[in-house]
Amino acid sequence: MTDLTVGRSPEPAAPARARREWYGIAGRYGAGLLLLVLFAYNAAFTPNFLTPTALLDVQLRQAAPVTIVALGMALVIALAGIDLSVGSVMAVAGQVGALSLVAGLDPVPAIVLALLASAACGAFNGVLVARYGVQPIIATLILFIAGRGIAQLLSDGALISFRSPDFQFLGLGRIAGIPMPVVLMVLVAAALWFVVRHTGYGRTLPATGGNEPAARLAGVRTGRVKLVAYVTCGVLAGLAGLAAIAITSASDANNVGLGVELQAIAAVAISGTPLSGGRITVGGTFVGAVTLVLLRNTLVAHGIPTEIAQIVTGLVIVLALFLQRRGR
Amino acid sequence: MSATLGLLPARPGRFAAAVKRQGALIALAVLVIFGTLRYGERFATGYNVQSVLADDAKYALVALGMSFVIMTGGIDLSVGSVAALGGVVAASLSGAGLLPAMAAAVAVGAAAGLVNGVLIARYRLAPFLVTLATMLSVRGLALHLSGAASVLAAPHGTFTAFGTWSLLGVPVPFWIALALFGAGALALHRTGFGRNVLATGGNEDAARLMGLPVDRTKAAVYVLSGALSGAAGAFLGAQTSSVDTAAGQGWELSAIAAVVVGGTLLTGGVGTVFGTLVGVVLLQLIFNMIVFENSRGELTISSYWESVIRGAFLLGVVLLQVRLTRRRRAG
Numbered sequence: 001m002t003d004l005t006v007g008r009s010p011e012p013a014a015p016a017r018a019r020r021e022w023y024g025i026a027g028r029y030g031a032g033l034l035l036l037v038l039f040a041y042n043a044a045f046t047p048n049f050l051t052p053t054a055l056l057d058v059q060l061r062q063a064a065p066v067t068i069v070a071l072g073m074a075l076v077i078a079l080a081g082i083d084l085s086v087g088s089v090m091a092v093a094g095q096v097g098a099l100s101l102v103a104g105l106d107p108v109p110a111i112v113l114a115l116l117a118s119a120a121c122g123a124f125n126g127v128l129v130a131r132y133g134v135q136p137i138i139a140t141l142i143l144f145i146a147g148r149g150i151a152q153l154l155s156d157g158a159l160i161s162f163r164s165p166d167f168q169f170l171g172l173g174r175i176a177g178i179p180m181p182v183v184l185m186v187l188v189a190a191a192l193w194f195v196v197r198h199t200g201y202g203r204t205l206p207a208t209g210g211n212e213p214a215a216r217l218a219g220v221r222t223g224r225v226k227l228v229a230y231v232t233c234g235v236l237a238g239l240a241g242l243a244a245i246a247i248t249s250a251s252d253a254n255n256v257g258l259g260v261e262l263q264a265i266a267a268v269a270i271s272g273t274p275l276s277g278g279r280i281t282v283g284g285t286f287v288g289a290v291t292l293v294l295l296r297n298t299l300v301a302h303g304i305p306t307e308i309a310q311i312v313t314g315l316v317i318v319l320a321l322f323l324q325r326r327g328r
Numbered sequence: 329m330s331a332t333l334g335l336l337p338a339r340p341g342r343f344a345a346a347v348k349r350q351g352a353l354i355a356l357a358v359l360v361i362f363g364t365l366r367y368g369e370r371f372a373t374g375y376n377v378q379s380v381l382a383d384d385a386k387y388a389l390v391a392l393g394m395s396f397v398i399m400t401g402g403i404d405l406s407v408g409s410v411a412a413l414g415g416v417v418a419a420s421l422s423g424a425g426l427l428p429a430m431a432a433a434v435a436v437g438a439a440a441g442l443v444n445g446v447l448i449a450r451y452r453l454a455p456f457l458v459t460l461a462t463m464l465s466v467r468g469l470a471l472h473l474s475g476a477a478s479v480l481a482a483p484h485g486t487f488t489a490f491g492t493w494s495l496l497g498v499p500v501p502f503w504i505a506l507a508l509f510g511a512g513a514l515a516l517h518r519t520g521f522g523r524n525v526l527a528t529g530g531n532e533d534a535a536r537l538m539g540l541p542v543d544r545t546k547a548a549v550y551v552l553s554g555a556l557s558g559a560a561g562a563f564l565g566a567q568t569s570s571v572d573t574a575a576g577q578g579w580e581l582s583a584i585a586a587v588v589v590g591g592t593l594l595t596g597g598v599g600t601v602f603g604t605l606v607g608v609v610l611l612q613l614i615f616n617m618i619v620f621e622n623s624r625g626e627l628t629i630s631s632y633w634e635s636v637i638r639g640a641f642l643l644g645v646v647l648l649q650v651r652l653t654r655r656r657r658a659g
Contacts, residue, residue, distance in 0.1 A: 082456070084581070132650045135594050137403070137456075141581055142646070146639025152632040262460055269457045276454075307471035314465030321453045321461075 023326035028272045030323055031284065034316070035291040038298055046301055056179055059294055064181035065090075065240040067289035069257075070264040071192050072233035074285040077268050079209040079226055080277025081136035083233050085125060086264060088147025090241030090257030093118040095151045097167075097242050098160040098251035107167035115238050121147060122234020126227035144261070151253035161250040171246025181243045185286075188236060193282040201228065210278030266313070267292055270320040292316075351648060352590050352606040355641075359613055367620045378499055380609075380616050382491070382567060385501035386411070386560040387582060388608045391590075392505075392512050393553030394583040395604045399516075400549050401529040401596030402448065402455035407557040407583060408576035409467035410440045414561030415571035416470045419479040422487035422565070429487050430562050437558020438551050440466050445547030463580070471573055478572040481565050491566035501563050505605075508556070513601040525549060529596025585638065586611055589645045611638055 026033070042049040049055070069086050076083045093114040100110035121143055128139035173180040196202040207215040208222045216222050237257070245251040269275070270291065271284030292313060299309040364372040390407045397404045414433035421429040440462060447458045481488050493500040516522035524545040527535040536542050560579075565571045588594060589610060590603030615634045622628055 128646070132647065134646050134650060137584075138588055138594055138642075138646055141585060142639045142642045144581060145585065145642065146636045149632045149635030149639065153630060153636065156630055157632055262463070265457070265460060266464075269460075274454075275456055305472070305476070307468040307476060310468030310471070311465045314461040314463075314468065317457065317461035317464070318447060318453070321447075321457055322451060325451060325453055 020326065023323050026323045028284075028324075030320055031270045031272070031288045031291045035287055035294065038291065038294050042294075042298055042301075046298070052177070056177075056182060059297060060182045060185070060290070061179045062297070063290045063293040064179075064185040065244050065257075066260060066263050066267065066293060067185045067286060068188050068236050068240040068243070069260050070267040070285050070289040071188055071282065072236035073261075073264040074268050074271075074273060074280050074282065075192070075205070075229040076136070076233045077265075077273055077275060078205050078277060078280035079229050080212075080275070081129060081226070081229070082140065082265065082275070083125060083230065083237075084137065084140040084261050085121065085143035085147055086233065086237040086240075087257035087260040088144050088151065089118045089121045089234050089237040090244065090260060091148050091151035091251075091253045092121060092154075093238030093241035094245040094251040094256045095154040095160065095253050098162050098245055099154060101162040101164050101167055102160060107164055107169075110167065111170070111242060114242055115235055118234045118238025118241070119231050120234075121238075122231035123227065125234065126230030129230060130223040130226040148253065151256075155251075155253065157254065159250050159252045163249065168246050168249055171243050171248075181247070184239065184243060188239070189282055189286050196280055196282055201225070205229070206278050206280060209280075263292065264289070266317050270317060272320075272324055274324070351645065352603055352610055356606050356610045356613070359610065359617065363613075363617055363620065367617075367624070371620055376616070378494060378497065380612065381502040382494075382499035384609055384612050385499065385505040386563040386567075387579065387586070387612060388502075388505040388605055389508065389556045389560040389563065390553075390579050391583040391586040391604045391608050392509060392601065393549075393556035394580075395587050395590070395592055395599055395601055396512070396516075396525060396549040397455075397553050398584070398587050398592055398594055399525050399529045399596055399599040400546055401532065402546065402549065403459065403584070403594075404441075404444065404550060404553045405456065405459040405580045406440065406444060406462040406466055407553060407560075408579035409463045409465075409470065410437050410554050410557040411561035411564065411576035411579055412571065412573075413437070413440065413466050413470040413473070414558030415565040415575050416474045416479050416561070417558075418487070418562035419481040419565040419571045420473070422485055423482040426486040426490050426566075429565075430559065433558040433562035433565075434555045435558070437561070438555040440558070441551040441554020442547070444554065445550035448550060449543040449546040470575075474571070474573065476573055478570045479565075480570045483569070487566055488569050491563070491569070501567070509601055509605050516599070516601055521545070521548070526597055526599070529598075531597070582611065583608075585642050589642060591649075593649075611641065614638055614641070 069090070073083055073086065096117040097110050097114035100113050101107070105113070125136075125140050125143060128134040128142070129136050170180055170184075175183050196205065204215065204220045204222075204225050207218070208220055208225045212222050237260075240260070241256055244256050267289035268285050269288075271281055271288035273279050273281060273284065295316065296306075296309050296313060299312060300306060360372070370376060390411060394404055394407060414437045417436050418429040418433035421432050444455075444459055444462055447453050448455050490500065495503055516525065524535070524540050524542070527538070527540055528542050528545050532542060557576075557579075561571065561576060564575060584594075586607035587604050588607070590600060590605070590607030592599040592603060614637050615631075618629050618631060618634055618637075
């Protein structure tokens, strides 16, 4: 190695490379490290943190909707896209689900209808992006603006409350003592991990995101890859919306999913995934989303006002970007 | 762009180009004529025009800054939070009078913009994520300064009076916005700064190779966007006499929508400043027309339709742009 770098002294290169590698590791595993630090800190200093109730019912259950949305977002971001409409889609799915229940439908058809509605929203985004070549941020901005309006119109802005113990199982139920939203979050992550790692779609996804013309020349139907990603992102947002209304047993189109798009994008960003596409890390996204929620909860639990917690979250995102940038 | 379009011989091409460049203006004219015919004098004169324009001024300032950012190929999601911060600062200092309050709002806005600019231009971080982070942090700061409550402006001062001033039947805030748009158009088309902005957005590497100050240009547009957003927050405070904790929420996306409707491409390198102004007025007018339609009493349109109609407008514009751009490529 040193023999080949003619005309350059090798001494400064080695520490610089080491530093770069260090930044690279910090950028890639920074969110995981932060999660470990937060976990250790809470285990030592927060009373009752290491109880199943605190971990499963508080931390992970709170993280579940954001994580489910963030996993869909990771798919879209791997294609150099973005989906701003996820919050509105959550609201639409919640409204459709609640209205179906109020109309007397059984929980299963209600869930299917709501997921179909969110798939339609995702298809709308996907067609604009894949078929018409509209930039993802603009294409999904349309539904971000209009989607919440549509959701509000479905009940003319009123809150829809419903009573359906079977449906509420989605939010309040438990399987083997684990809250249902957490089960859903783990199932979604596992399914996505399998798809990304072990299927043909998982191979075409980063190829399309990294270099679309090359992928197309190699025979990848890039349009369909994109469409599938946006529909999946929509369906996952819908699922998160259903879990959200199942917990409160009421659908409020004004508030369900408000601001979730930014939390989800932030979670993907701190996991070391560049917005320029070509990469996806399911585990990283999962860790990123949980870390952001735990960070916030830790600060708030220690008497730090939410607005300061918000400032810290912003700083953490910038720090993560900075480390990733240095590591490249 | 206009040069290449001018070479097209066929009439449909020219017509298409005219629709593309003036589409928002045509749509605005159609809306105003429709409104005047349907709702009569009350719609097109006096109080209504004043209140609509006074309302639009602050959105116009934010959208002006956003236009410049988008023309460099960037994006600024922090404008709404910066407006909230500017509004909180201005309202807190409103006892000292209009100018100090306004200057302080512009200064904190510019400072927030400088943070964005340095992180994006100097450290080459992604604009979307940097401004997402500052969006969170700056709102946190605004909430912290306001004690997470509404900040009331000093009553009976020049600050709140500013919100009501008008000149020749047009509110002063809107005059200021107009003047700034004029200055913005001049800066874009007649100065080296404007050339640098468009060159940076058109092809950053080429601009760098040509020796243009790309980093400084990028930093400058974020400072500009921050300063204008700070001022917009102060306008809001002056008009409503208070700034609440939700001030400026969602402004970033309305501004982006207005810029796109106005005909600026999100890819950067191409843009029009006055198109953005038309986009702002157009999107805001939709709400106004719903109010008038409801006051007629024939049919009642829920205000929730407003966002649906805005979304539909954006969809129409986007599809039109796609069609026209494809035709241009094909030709």
